[in-house]
Amino acid sequence: MTEEVGCRSVSVLKMAFISLLFILISLSSCRAQVPLIVWTSEGNSLPALSEPSAGEIVSGGKLVSYLKSALTTSPHNVVLFLQDKLSIDDFTVYGGVFGNKQDSVFVNLESALETSAHLVLPALAWSAAKSVEELFQEELGIPALHIEPAGLAQLQLSSSQPSLLVISLPHTTGTQSKEPLRKNDETIGDVLTLLKSRGVPYTAVYTGLRPSHVTEDTPISNTRGFSGRSLLQTLSAVKPPVIFNSTTSGPCILFWADRLSVAHExxxxxxxxxxxxxxxxxxxxxxxxxxxSRLVLNYRNVLGFQSFQVIFTMHKIFFPVSARNWMVMEHVELNYDGQTALFNGSRGINTPAEYSFHCQRVSNTESPLLVPSSATDNATQWTLLFTDFQIQSFNVTGNFAYASDCASFFTPGIWMGLLTTLLMVFILTYGLHMIMQLRTMDRFDDPKGPAISVPQNE
Incomplete structure (x- = not known):
């Protein structure tokens, strides 16, 4: 019986250890991302763009702001170097922009960055990187020209006419990736040397279509109406944000959303x-x-209404408790053919004034952040759902600032991890307790000999 109890305790300990190890491995997974580098030819500059904070993964909406801001002052001859696979590890392992420059394979790239204005995005969501070509086409208003490096010498490029040249670069992962990366760097150097010899100003972009050192997640098919968490970017071209420019101070409101769904009754x-x-x-x-700040979106012929407006009204309010200014969305208003529906958003839509506000789902039905102003208001007839909602109305510098997310710290995933960990710790503690309680008898009965007698005092 003693051996059976001991074996059972050991089994419990093994199960607890394996489960705990599985949890740690699961929590260590990361999102796939690629680097993106933008630089200009000598004598040209980029606008003052705020670099992303450490650990921030730049998504679709912010990427659009970066690229649009970069083209405001930089040349409109864009050379896009698209590598099949690229990760930050390619630079840290083989030297270059992010790593040790001794024995680096990125000699030409480093030389170009040292002598020109540049912007480095170490972590760009890879699905947004796939839309970089479409974004430049839309911003420049010209189609992209895919060309081999050898055929670049035959093109007639002009500093007055914009152009978008796309040069594809191969990449081999694993131990054989160093030499292909060196050849790609030589290709970049040859292209830049040719453009310099012709006196053509340019803006160069180097990124990858997908990561080379991160296993991509398999998307879950959207069956049975499943709607899971999605990123700011999609696999298709990323929509540019709405930018409202003040007549005196330039951009003052940025707005982006993946979906703006409205339904009446x-x-x-x-x-x-x-x-x-x-x-x-x-x-x-x-x-x-x-x-x-007030952002008014005007539409025509929506849901049978000739005139339709969606209005976001934001205020900057100083709160003495936090000793800082906050952006508070006072209300979201719908105006349709002379009628009004008013939703109060001040309870949940707020952020420090220097940040932008982001929320995966802004709705008046599901964990509502938008509340009808009164029970008799027309707002009760409407259903609103904004997904991947992001807005900034103060301290705008041309692109979205750091986003303050509406998601609470203790998300369902975190609660599941905590409860599972506590369960494993309980099983481990119980198993250790059982082992410590094992005792052996100091005397044993001999079935073949006389029985042990215990005299009793009468």
Whole structure:
């Protein structure tokens, strides 16, 4: 019996150890990402762009802001070096921008960055990187020209006419990747030397289509109406954000969302995102100053209404408790053919004034961040759902600032991990307790001999 109890305790300990090890391995997984480097030819500059904070993964909306801001002052002859696979490990292992420059394979790239203005994004969500070519085509208004490096000498390039040249670079992962990376760097050097010899100013971009050292996650098919968590970017071209420019201070409101769904009573919902993020949205009525910002999105013929407006009103308020200014969304307003539906957003849509606000789902039904102003208001007839919602209305510098997310720290995943860990610790403690309670008898009965007698005093 003693041996059986001991074996059972050992089995419990093994199960607890294996489960705990599995949890640690699962928590150590990371999201796939690629680096992106932008630089210009000598004598040209990039606008003052705030670099992402340490550990931040740049997503689709912020990438659009970076690229649009870069083209405001830099040359519109863009050379896009697209490598099949690229990761930050390629630089740290073989030297270069992020690693030891001794015996580096990125000699030409380093030389170009040392003599020109540049911007480095160490962590770009790889699905957003796949849309870089489409973003440049949309911003420059010209198609991309895929060309081999050898055929570049036959092109007639001009400093006055914009051009978008895409040069594909191969890559081999594993122990044989050093030499292909060296050849790719030589290709970059040859292209830059040719452009310099012709006196053509350029903006160069170097990134990868997918990571080379991170296992990509297999997407879950959208069956049975499953709607899981999604990123700011999609596999298709990323929509540019809405930017409202003040007549005196430049950009003052940035707005982006993956979906803007509105539904009136029992009618099917309508997604306003395709009408909003296409550079033709009418922002008449919008304004901004030091304390109040108002973004007005004007539509025509939505849900049977001739005139339809979505209005976001934000205030900058100083809170003595935190000793800082906060951006608070006072309300979201719908104006449709003379009628008004008003939603209060001040309870959940707020962030420090120097940050942007981001939320995966902003709705008036599911954990509502938008609350009807009164029970008799027209807002009760409407259903709103904004996904991957991001807005910034103060201290705008041309691109989204660090995002303050609406998600609480203790998400369902964190709670599941904590409870599972506590369960494993309980099993481990119980097993150790059982082992420590094992005792052996100091006397044994001999079935063949006389029985042990214990005299009793009467």
């Amino acid at each position: 029992n009618e099917p919902p309508v997604d306003l995102a395709p009408l909003t993020f296409n550079n033709t949205i009418n922002l008449a009525g919008s304004f901004c100053n030091e304390t109040v």
